[in-house]
Amino acid sequence: MYIGIDIGGSHISAGLIDQEGKIIRKSSCSNNLENKYEQFIKNIADLCQEILKEEGMSIRQIDSLGIGIPGSVDNEKGTVTSISNIKMKDAPIRQEIKKYFDIPVYIENDANCAAFGEFLCGAAKGTRVSVTITIGTGIGVGIIINDKIFGGFNSAASEQGHNVIVVGGERCTCGRKGCWEAYSSANALIRETKKLLDMEGEFINSKIHEVIKGDYSKINGKIIFDAAKEGDVLANEVVHQYVWYLSEGLANVVNAIMPEVLVIAGGISQQGDYLLNMLINRVNNYIYTKQSPKTELRIAKLGVDAGLIGAGMLKMNY
Amino acid sequence: MYIGIDIGGSHISAGLIDQEGKIIRKSSCSNNLENKYEQFIKNIADLCQEILKEEGMSIRQIDSLGIGIPGSVDNEKGTVTSISNIKMKDAPIRQEIKKYFDIPVYIENDANCAAFGEFLCGAAKGTRVSVTITIGTGIGVGIIINDKIFGGFNSAASEQGHNVIVVGGERCTCGRKGCWEAYSSANALIRETKKLLDMEGEFINSKIHEVIKGDYSKINGKIIFDAAKEGDVLANEVVHQYVWYLSEGLANVVNAIMPEVLVIAGGISQQGDYLLNMLINRVNNYIYTKQSPKTELRIAKLGVDAGLIGAGMLKMNY
Numbered sequence: 337m338y339i340g341i342d343i344g345g346s347h348i349s350a351g352l353i354d355q356e357g358k359i360i361r362k363s364s365c366s367n368n369l370e371n372k373y374e375q376f377i378k379n380i381a382d383l384c385q386e387i388l389k390e391e392g393m394s395i396r397q398i399d400s401l402g403i404g405i406p407g408s409v410d411n412e413k414g415t416v417t418s419i420s421n422i423k424m425k426d427a428p429i430r431q432e433i434k435k436y437f438d439i440p441v442y443i444e445n446d447a448n449c450a451a452f453g454e455f456l457c458g459a460a461k462g463t464r465v466s467v468t469i470t471i472g473t474g475i476g477v478g479i480i481i482n483d484k485i486f487g488g489f490n491s492a493a494s495e496q497g498h499n500v501i502v503v504g505g506e507r508c509t510c511g512r513k514g515c516w517e518a519y520s521s522a523n524a525l526i527r528e529t530k531k532l533l534d535m536e537g538e539f540i541n542s543k544i545h546e547v548i549k550g551d552y553s554k555i556n557g558k559i560i561f562d563a564a565k566e567g568d569v570l571a572n573e574v575v576h577q578y579v580w581y582l583s584e585g586l587a588n589v590v591n592a593i594m595p596e597v598l599v600i601a602g603g604i605s606q607q608g609d610y611l612l613n614m615l616i617n618r619v620n621n622y623i624y625t626k627q628s629p630k631t632e633l634r635i636a637k638l639g640v641d642a643g644l645i646g647a648g649m650l651k652m653n654y
Numbered sequence: 655m656y657i658g659i660d661i662g663g664s665h666i667s668a669g670l671i672d673q674e675g676k677i678i679r680k681s682s683c684s685n686n687l688e689n690k691y692e693q694f695i696k697n698i699a700d701l702c703q704e705i706l707k708e709e710g711m712s713i714r715q716i717d718s719l720g721i722g723i724p725g726s727v728d729n730e731k732g733t734v735t736s737i738s739n740i741k742m743k744d745a746p747i748r749q750e751i752k753k754y755f756d757i758p759v760y761i762e763n764d765a766n767c768a769a770f771g772e773f774l775c776g777a778a779k780g781t782r783v784s785v786t787i788t789i790g791t792g793i794g795v796g797i798i799i800n801d802k803i804f805g806g807f808n809s810a811a812s813e814q815g816h817n818v819i820v821v822g823g824e825r826c827t828c829g830r831k832g833c834w835e836a837y838s839s840a841n842a843l844i845r846e847t848k849k850l851l852d853m854e855g856e857f858i859n860s861k862i863h864e865v866i867k868g869d870y871s872k873i874n875g876k877i878i879f880d881a882a883k884e885g886d887v888l889a890n891e892v893v894h895q896y897v898w899y900l901s902e903g904l905a906n907v908v909n910a911i912m913p914e915v916l917v918i919a920g921g922i923s924q925q926g927d928y929l930l931n932m933l934i935n936r937v938n939n940y941i942y943t944k945q946s947p948k949t950e951l952r953i954a955k956l957g958v959d960a961g962l963i964g965a966g967m968l969k970m971n972y
Binding site for chain 1: 725735736743770781782799804805806807808809810811812813814816817818819820822828830837854898899902905906907909911912913914940941942943944945946947948949
């Protein structure tokens with residue numbers, strides 16, 4: 337049995353995971369980004385104690401604990417190399433966790449955990465080379481090569497979400513201009529929708545106005561996609577442009593890595609086949625090597641739990 | 655002792671390569687793109703016979719023969735999967751070569767051969783993860799991971815030269831719009847120079863006009879870089895823009911793969927440190943993971959022979 341931890345911007349989740357990657361029990365707590373790392377560690381330990389207690393288990397029955405972190409890590413040292421928003425930079429995560437639980441502790445980038453989860457028990461199971469793209473507030477990319485997470489020489493790969501697809505384009509949160517993430521994250525979809533909602537003309541009758549009733553903070557990907565499916569002109573305009581940029585970036589990932597399967601995960605993946613069908617033809621049209629066996633695009637099977645499951649099973653990466 | 659073959663757009667080269675990657679003897683013939691593949695094979699066989707004869711050697715003294723091809727290959731079958739310009743598509747290269755020489759025959763994409771050569775005996779020697787970018791008429795990318803060429807699941811990686819850096823931008827030879835190659839190949843540099851030479855105003859006194867004396871076909875990368883070094887305003891404008899696009903694409907490659915060393919090869923690499931110094935700061939500024947150990951940019955050590963040497967030593971990839 338494993339424990340997986342997923343550290344997100346708003347919540348920390350812990351899951352008890354069995355050998356087949358099934359979540360036996362899961363619990364979450366809110367994440368105060370202002371906390372120092374010692375408090376994060378204590379919150380993680382408390383969550384673990386809670387799920388163990390609820391299952392009547394002791395830590396001695398757990399093979400290992402794995403943590404997915406929204407940043408880059410040095411798993412050898414067990415530290416966080418680089419992270420935004422959360423006060424964990426240079427934190428000796430493994431050493432601190434071991435003060436609570438004396439079991440093997442692994443840490444890894446969260447997008448890599450999601451890719452590892454989808455490879456072990458999800459949409460990329462049985463492949464030798466796969467890539468999982470987690471699309472939410474940002475874009476995370478995880479690469480699996482020959483059954484292992486591929487992180488490059490410094491374990492910081494892959495950051496293709498911050499690859500420029502429009503030189504000199506939209507300013508990205510990372511400081512660079514024109515990143516894929518600045519066009520194809522859920523945040524980008526929402527930003528573009530807001531722009532059109534502010535315009536005069538044909539968009540003034542958009543259903544989205546009815547749904548949000550003037551409260552722009554209510555806008556999310558589901559509202560936009562739902563409106564598009566109902567034929568809303570504004571939503572279709574935004575989704576059409578969004579799918580274009582998303583496809584260009586996906587084709588770039590295919591060209592770079594040539595994975596057997598490319599998995600779409602994260603919040604946007606809830607659009608399922610509706611989204612997938614819009615992407616497949618475009619991506620196949622954009623990729624370079626049209627005569628070689630083609631990468632297959634799939635929607636994630638593990639949903640929002642991919643990262644948690646992958647983190648829990650990190651032991652299998654070593 | 656090995657034989658390496660490099661198939662280019664204008665020439666076919668064959669080299670006798672020793673165990674350390676040194677070229678003992680080399681010979682070339684012109685390449686008629688209209689030839690059928692049987693004629694290509696005969697030309698290759700003739701070149702091999704020639705260099706063997708000149709060295710007083712027999713084919714029995716050769717361990718293996720490797721061929722670098724400007725396209726994608728299926729090394730298992732020994733066939734060409736996809737190729738432009740040259741009439742070799744689906745050609746059973748290995749089988750045909752073996753009619754002349756009964757020794758192990760390996761085939762591989764030429765950019766991958768160059769990367770393998772630089773890894774075995776050049777600028778990326780001793781690294782576990784490296785990428786070599788061959789910049790000439792196009793942009794070829796070869797990835798080495800854990801001592802082997804990484805070609806993705808279909809052996810067609812990496813085609814990052816055809817990754818879009820300007821969505822909807824310049825039309826590329828591949829059909830896609832805005833590819834890195836369409837901005838950062840030597841051809842793109844020449845195209846942009848021609849555009850400015852046709853303009854009125856401050857560019858009318860460019861030194862390049864003096865050098866080419868109205869014959870635009872004479873323009874090449876060296877002439878442009880030489881003029882820039884002498885302070886020519888037009889050349890500096892073109893080089894400045896070229897370096898910008900090149901850096902954006904190189905940073906994309908670093909973000910995607912995080913290689914320990916990124917090697918710049920091909921004709922443009924002859925600009926050496928002058929080019930390298932312009933690239934390093936920009937690329938380091940564009941990459942995402944600024945706090946992790948950094949990828950080192952280097953100029954190729956094997957020059958134009960990287961592909962030939964890498965092809966000759968392909969046996970070491972298996």
